Amino acid sequence: MKDERVLLLRRDGHLWGVVHDAVRTVTRGRDGYxxxxxxxxxxxxxxLGVIExxxxxxxxxxxxRFWGEKARGLAxxxxxxxxxxxxxxxxxxxxxxxxxxxxxxxxxQPSH
Amino acid sequence: xxxxRGDAADDRYLLIQAGEDxxxxxxxxxxxxxxxxxxxPLAGATQELKGLxxxxxxxxPVLDFSRLIGATPGANPAYPVTVIAWAGPAESRELVGLQVxxxxxxxxxxxxxxxxxxxxIVRGDVSLRDRPVRVISLSALGAGG
Numbered sequence: 001m002k003d004e005r006v007l008l009l010r011r012d013g014h015l016w017g018v019v020h021d022a023v024r025t026v027t028r029g030r031d032g033y034x035x036x037x038x039x040x041x042x043x044x045x046x047x048l049g050v051i052e053x054x055x056x057x058x059x060x061x062x063x064x065r066f067w068g069e070k071a072r073g074l075a076x077x078x079x080x081x082x083x084x085x086x087x088x089x090x091x092x093x094x095x096x097x098x099x100x101x102x103x104x105x106x107x108x109q110p111s112h
Numbered sequence: 113x114x115x116x117r118g119d120a121a122d123d124r125y126l127l128i129q130a131g132e133d134x135x136x137x138x139x140x141x142x143x144x145x146x147x148x149x150x151x152x153p154l155a156g157a158t159q160e161l162k163g164l165x166x167x168x169x170x171x172x173p174v175l176d177f178s179r180l181i182g183a184t185p186g187a188n189p190a191y192p193v194t195v196i197a198w199a200g201p202a203e204s205r206e207l208v209g210l211q212v213x214x215x216x217x218x219x220x221x222x223x224x225x226x227x228x229x230x231x232x233i234v235r236g237d238v239s240l241r242d243r244p245v246r247v248i249s250l251s252a253l254g255a256g257g
Contacts, residue, residue, distance in 0.1 A: 012155055060206035061254030062173045062199055066161035067154060074164065074171035081152055081164035081171040093155045 004056045006084060008048040008077060009035065012093055015082040017075055018042065020050055022087035037087045042094040051077065056084050125221055127245070128195060129214040131183035135246045136221060136238070141198045143207065145215045149174065149194040165209055167196060174209035180253070181234055181246060186213055200254035208253070221247070 005020040024036045026047060035042040056073040063071060070086040085091060125136035126145075146167075151174045153163040162174045174194060178185055194209040221238055226247050228236040235249040 014152065014155065057171055060173065060200065060208075061204070062175060062206060062208045063161070065254065066158045066173070066175065067156060068158065069156050074173075076166050076169060076171050079166050081166045083154065083164070091156055 001055050001057050002073070003053040004084070006051050006054040006056065006075065007035070008051060008082075009033075009042070009044040010046040010048060011042075011044050015048075015077060015080050016044075016094075017051075017054070017056075017077075017082055017084040018087055018090075019056075019072060019084065037090075039088055040090055042085075042090055044094070054084075059083075123220050123222055125219050125247075126195065127216040127219050127240070128177070128193075128210075128212045129186075129216060130181060130212050131178040131185045133178070133181065133183040133246060134216070134240070134243065135177075135181065135183075135248050136219060136240075137195065137197060137210075137248050137250060139218060141250045142195060143198065144196045146194050146196060147192055149209060151209075151211075162211055165194070167207070167209070170207070172196065172207055172209050174211060177210040177212045180210075181232070181248070197250055199250045201251050204254070205251075206254070 006017040007020050007023055009016045022037050027034045033044040033047050035044055054075050056075050058073050059071040069091040070089040072084045072086045075082055075084050122140045124139040126139050126142050127136050149165050151163040151165050160175055160179045162176050165172045165174050193212050193215050195212055196207060196209050198205045199208045200206050226236040226238050230236055233248050233252045235247045238245050238247055
């Protein structure tokens with residue numbers, strides 16, 4: 001287990017996390033948010049904030065075998081379990097189809 | 113029910129009902145049996161992975177045990193019971209939740225009564241009160257198991 005600074009997101013009704021070190025910036029669009037990472041970007045329905053010193057457990061063999069996506073680890077926020085995604089290989093659910101930027105320009109938010 | 117975390121050889125097992133099958137899990141691997149554990153589905157998971165749960169403040173993958181062993185689902189597969197157990201090899205074991213129909217009782221099975229065979233996590237079979245029971249190896253449950 002490792003303590004990390006984690007940005008909490010909501011996507012498709014579920015809670016997810018991404019380590020804050022990997023986040024370059026967050027922009028807000030008409031249909032949600034876009035989280036810009038080092039190499040990828042994530043579409044999110046909502047951004048809940050940053051949790052300091054979140055306990056992140058390594059993803060074990062059972063998750064690796066039966067999920068089919070890479071994970072940096074697992075965590076719990078207010079009794080809700082969540083996956084902390086691998087910033088270099090985020091799950092397909094974070095595809096960029098939902099979070100589109102507004103037509104009148106970026107509604108940028110400062111990086112968390 | 114709480115038991116030892118150890119992986120030492122033991123002839124005590126937990127008899128469980130999984131669909132129409134009965135199986136035994138090594139009791140030394142069982143940490144607790146809970147009812148109505150709340151499970152959060154995980155997008156993209158296979159049918160074996162029901163989702164994630166919180167147990168004792170820690171995240172826990174929860175597996176559909178009947179699907180793991182290819183058992184025929186029962187008439188009312190609600191899986192009200194979750195067996196929380198150590199899975200994987202001893203050096204890299206992890207806690208998982210196994211959704212089953214019922215935790216029946218603790219039984220004693222001598223090693224020489226087990227007929228080796230089966231695939232995946234099924235180590236073999238044993239006859240218990242003239243009924244076939246599958247013997248499960250949780251050490252084989254993991255990334256490569």
